[in-house]
Amino acid sequence: MPKARWFLLLLLTALLLDHHAVRLIMALAVGQRGLGEAWAETFADFSLDRYLFFTLFRFFPYSMLVLAVLRMARSPWRQAGLPVLLGGLAGIAAFLAWGSWEALLPIYTGQHPEITPAFALLFLSVGAVPVGALGALAGYWVLLALNSRSRHRA
Incomplete structure (x- = not known):
């Protein structure tokens, strides 16, 4: 897969x-709603300007990952770019999904939220940076392990 497609995957993940x-998945799984009802409930308060506002914050950890991978492309570690990109992408996406789930869970469980969900969603992006770095490091370690294994077989 060409490099541009990997960055397209990263962009689509950041956007979608x-x-x-x-919240749609939560309405289906936790709220026991049907697809139509879950869709209507999830997007009842959707506005493009609010979506773009939160997207700017969500782009922060992804942009840090892209900067790191682009920097690696001009270094002796350039062969590690794809594993670092995929590991970092997995870490960031998993953290943002988990954090969003935790922030929105009180909507469906009746619990008192510890923090306003909108406020939590803004700061998730900051927390996703170190988790993305750990994911990128894990991707690099997988590459090292695979390279080490292939050298021992030869």
């Missing part, structure tokens, strides 16, 4: 994996 996607 938001609190609306998590």
